Amino acid sequence: MSDLTSEAAARDAADELRAKRAEFVLDDGTVYLDGNSLGALPRAVPARLADVVEREWGRLRIRSWDESAWWTAPERVGDRIGRLVGAAPGQVVAGDSTSVNVFKAVVAAVRCAADGRDEVLVDAATFPTDGYIAESAARMTGCRIRAVPAADLADAAGPRTAVVLVNHVDYRTGRLHDLPGTTAAVRAAGARVVWDLCHSAGALPVELDAHGVDFAVGCTYKYLNGGPGAPAFLYVRWDLQPRFDSPLPGWNSHADPFGMTAAYRPADGAVRGRVGTPEILSLLALDAALDVWDGVDLAAVRAKSLDLTDFFLRCVAAYAPGAVTPVTPAAHGERGSQVSLRTASGEGRGLMAELVRRGVVGDVRPPDILRFGFAPLYVGFADAERAARVLGEVVGA
Amino acid sequence: MSDLTSEAAARDAADELRAKRAEFVLDDGTVYLDGNSLGALPRAVPARLADVVEREWGRLRIRSWDESAWWTAPERVGDRIGRLVGAAPGQVVAGDSTSVNVFKAVVAAVRCAADGRDEVLVDAATFPTDGYIAESAARMTGCRIRAVPAADLADAAGPRTAVVLVNHVDYRTGRLHDLPGTTAAVRAAGARVVWDLCHSAGALPVELDAHGVDFAVGCTYKYLNGGPGAPAFLYVRWDLQPRFDSPLPGWNSHADPFGMTAAYRPADGAVRGRVGTPEILSLLALDAALDVWDGVDLAAVRAKSLDLTDFFLRCVAAYAPGAVTPVTPAAHGERGSQVSLRTASGEGRGLMAELVRRGVVGDVRPPDILRFGFAPLYVGFADAERAARVLGEVVGA
Missing domain, CATH: 3.40.640.10 (Type I PLP-dependent aspartate aminotransferase-like (Major domain))
Structure with missing residues (x-):
């Protein structure tokens, strides 16, 4: 287990919002980082x-x-x-x-x-x-x-x-x-x-x-x-x-x-x-x-969001060095809850299609921006680590 | 059985759109004549x-x-x-x-x-x-x-x-x-x-x-x-x-x-x-x-609509004489698929509330217009007859 994997596990274990994940329909095979486009289904909705x-x-x-x-x-x-x-x-x-x-x-x-x-x-x-x-x-x-x-x-x-x-x-x-x-x-x-x-x-x-x-x-x-x-x-x-x-x-x-x-x-x-x-x-x-x-404190959501995106950026730097450049600001005061990465190849669609095929769902703003949204209520640190790792595999780093 | 009741039964039996009624969620206790406001639920929708x-x-x-x-x-x-x-x-x-x-x-x-x-x-x-x-x-x-x-x-x-x-x-x-x-x-x-x-x-x-x-x-x-x-x-x-x-x-x-x-x-x-x-x-x-x-001919819908509203007007004249005056034109070329009745009393809301309590659902355009919509896909002649009969009972005719 890499350091980042074990760090992710430890952070997920300590996450005070972790229990919220169970309130959504998710599948373990997919890391869903497109909640900035369409949020996941809350379990309460169908009934x-x-x-x-x-x-x-x-x-x-x-x-x-x-x-x-x-x-x-x-x-x-x-x-x-x-x-x-x-x-x-x-x-x-x-x-x-x-x-x-x-x-x-x-x-x-x-x-x-x-x-x-x-x-x-x-x-x-x-x-x-x-x-x-x-x-x-x-x-x-x-x-x-x-x-x-x-x-x-x-x-x-x-x-x-x-x-x-x-x-x-x-x-x-x-x-x-x-x-x-x-x-x-x-x-x-x-x-x-x-x-x-x-x-x-x-x-x-x-x-x-x-x-x-x-x-x-x-x-x-x-x-x-x-x-x-x-x-x-x-x-x-x-x-x-x-x-x-x-x-x-x-x-x-x-x-x-x-x-x-x-x-x-x-x-x-x-x-x-x-x-x-x-x-x-x-x-x-x-x-x-x-x-x-209900009962969720937006300050806790924000804190987790910044932790998640910080961690994802670290994982990307470790797993896919040189393959992408963050366009999302590093400064917390200038960052929302998504990370956008510009590809070094200038190509976006094919790369994202391969990520999706491997279970990591983000989206593309053509031609070369990969977007990954981190919805703090249901995305965890292991998701962030896996997404970066798969990105590294796909770009062949 | 009155003549109007038996006529309604005969007309329902001969209605070529009759089978459509089974495609909607309806209850036998209610005559729903408010489909001109909110149509009934088609059975295919929930699944x-x-x-x-x-x-x-x-x-x-x-x-x-x-x-x-x-x-x-x-x-x-x-x-x-x-x-x-x-x-x-x-x-x-x-x-x-x-x-x-x-x-x-x-x-x-x-x-x-x-x-x-x-x-x-x-x-x-x-x-x-x-x-x-x-x-x-x-x-x-x-x-x-x-x-x-x-x-x-x-x-x-x-x-x-x-x-x-x-x-x-x-x-x-x-x-x-x-x-x-x-x-x-x-x-x-x-x-x-x-x-x-x-x-x-x-x-x-x-x-x-x-x-x-x-x-x-x-x-x-x-x-x-x-x-x-x-x-x-x-x-x-x-x-x-x-x-x-x-x-x-x-x-x-x-x-x-x-x-x-x-x-x-x-x-x-x-x-x-x-x-x-x-x-x-x-x-x-x-x-x-x-x-x-699917497969419904609008000409058949129109024909049934006119038959239904004609029949309802006859039933109202028979069961509630003098209590209401139709404001919907008698001429077919000037009639939609609803019948609006002006109450002789000048009062509408209380009267409609009593109709609803007795299972006949229309609505009111204040102060004195009772509206009854006839959705030809699921309203039948027995519904029309019952609605008029209950109206007659309510106005004490």
């Missing part, structure tokens, strides 16, 4: 979803909108997500896709801006959909859009800036951006900030309220394990809610949705971020999936 | 959804985007819906809510319009969300909005009209609007029409292609039985697709979504109507639910 389908839909049918509390699920699930991103109750609503929520947030943020502010700044390395949607939002609100590297956004926000849209963790490199500092600078410049938490929610403490974030969006199918395409979420800070002027004022956001009145009158609170009828099966699967977070 | 959750998500995880064809599900399911609304393959995509699809369709329709057309006409009795969303779309595209009774829209469309948004069946009264005539008149006026098919898809033949409809949206949780909040759909006629300029250009609508490029380049075809990652669990439950339509 809960079967009950939703067979009893709530099948037997109670229409009565479930009230009796099974379907109608209020977006806010209820939103509050559960809120706890995991540092938002007090009443500020988060679950529903729609991240793209749709980016649209709501950017348009609403522009509408909150003072006259003369007509510039939307976007993280230049953003996950593409944020950029596409922000461009549409800018076009539809008479703004111009400018792409700026995330690290420079704090300085770039000026007197013409209405809103800054930025990813908390870069999907490609795994770099963690400075949420407290950027938020403070953008607000000091008189603009609003929209954070995309897709790669940080459930991976590390976010603390939206504590840092005075204006708006945030995120998905729930990565570290939150909500299932394929699980509903996204929207955070609107409580004091901005009365001014939240949605570009998608669907009937679910009406103050009296069953009054069926011709005039739109928005509801108070997070409900204002709703649009149409929520996709209940996906939403309640997410609700069940969130049970794994 | 299929359990497989999606336990094997596709739980075991294959990320591989299912390809191996289980999750990625292409919106178009595949869209084509299945297309067959039921008279759309050739490649024009319908499933996903998002009806409200979000109304926004896409109205904005895109305005963007197709010739210069100088800046008016959006909306069915004055529309389901509220369509009106709210159309108002937002108008505001964001520099148009003004005008509400016009659906029957007058054909005449109202003029040289300033960009788009007309109209419901195929009025959600409150059950009135069927003239899709062929209104479409032809709106197009002749040089404008575009967007039909909302929420209350007609799966209830009667729609024939979008045959009538030259421009755009259509609809939900799938009513007569299509897709489950609570099941994904909605968007139809863009094939020749308009190259000009379909979506206000929600999310990455799923990109020509090369995994290229992750900063510049947006829209995909060809129905895919262009997609936005973000689809809610797969809800989408594949809908996919399974659509199996009940």
Whole structure:
């Protein structure tokens, strides 16, 4: 047994989150390091979803909108997500896709801006959909859009800036951006900030309220394990809610949705971020999936995440020297919960296909970035060691 | 046995769609006449959804985007819906809510319009969300909005009209609007029409292609039985697709979504109507639910629907004379698949609560409209007779 193998075993034995792994469906033959793309299945989900389908839909049918509390699920699930991103109750609503929520947030943020502010700044390395949607939002609100590297956004926000849209963790490199500092600078410049938490929610403490974030969006199918395409979420800070002027004022956001009145009158609170009828099966699967977070301290999740990624980087250096170069920052304050490695060969797809064939599942951002996500609730140190070892075998080091 | 009871039995025995009822989860104690709000559970759904959750998500995880064809599900399911609304393959995509699809369709329709057309006409009795969303779309595209009774829209469309948004069946009264005539008149006026098919898809033949409809949206949780909040759909006629300029250009609508490029380049075809990652669990439950339509002829569905609603109206007249007045038109050409009754007392909620207590489930549009939906795949003539008889008992006729 190598030193790294025995170190992994010792660390797994000492891991205070270790018991959480049993709450997921996993197979020992696979090291699943793609939870940053699709989280593993929590064991509680199948039975809960079967009950939703067979009893709530099948037997109670229409009565479930009230009796099974379907109608209020977006806010209820939103509050559960809120706890995991540092938002007090009443500020988060679950529903729609991240793209749709980016649209709501950017348009609403522009509408909150003072006259003369007509510039939307976007993280230049953003996950593409944020950029596409922000461009549409800018076009539809008479703004111009400018792409700026995330690290420079704090300085770039000026007197013409209405809103800054930025990813908390870069999907490609795994770099963690400075949420407290950027938020403070953008607000000091008189603009609003929209954070995309897709790669940080459930991976590390976010603390939206504590840092005075204006708006945030995120998905729930990565570290939150909500299932394929699980509903996204929207955070609107409580004091901005009365001014939240949605570009998608669907009937679910009406103050009296069953009054069926011709005039739109928005509801108070997070409900204002709703649009149409929520996709209940996906939403309640997410609700069940969130049970794994009960009692979990995000600080412990973060500590394990950093230990795991540190250890993985050490193992990669030992097993595959020279074959790959980390593009994820070494500094803890700049790292999310994934490790991205650039291949020396410049090739990514074939290499990852071989890793997958050997039971190590990550993914590729072409042409040459291998991504490995470390979901601290179910990934262990032995997984990290094995993944690096197999990578070393595959690159022939 | 009364004449109506024996007539119902004879009609049920002769019903060519009768066997379909066994494909749904129903209980003999309940007459479910709320399928126009939430369709009953098709028996095929639970096992299929359990497989999606336990094997596709739980075991294959990320591989299912390809191996289980999750990625292409919106178009595949869209084509299945297309067959039921008279759309050739490649024009319908499933996903998002009806409200979000109304926004896409109205904005895109305005963007197709010739210069100088800046008016959006909306069915004055529309389901509220369509009106709210159309108002937002108008505001964001520099148009003004005008509400016009659906029957007058054909005449109202003029040289300033960009788009007309109209419901195929009025959600409150059950009135069927003239899709062929209104479409032809709106197009002749040089404008575009967007039909909302929420209350007609799966209830009667729609024939979008045959009538030259421009755009259509609809939900799938009513007569299509897709489950609570099941994904909605968007139809863009094939020749308009190259000009379909979506206000929600999310990455799923990109020509090369995994290229992750900063510049947006829209995909060809129905895919262009997609936005973000689809809610797969809800989408594949809908996919399974659509199996009940295999081999079903919409003309037979329509014939049975009219027979059922005719028969129900006769039974109501016999069992509850004077207690209610139909607001749904008697003329077949003006009737959807629901019957709305205005109560003589002016009260609706209490009356419906008592009906539900006695096993007859409809719903209320306050203050005084009782709605009874007749889903021809699983509602029979004995159901209609019983519902009317219990209504008669409740109103004390």
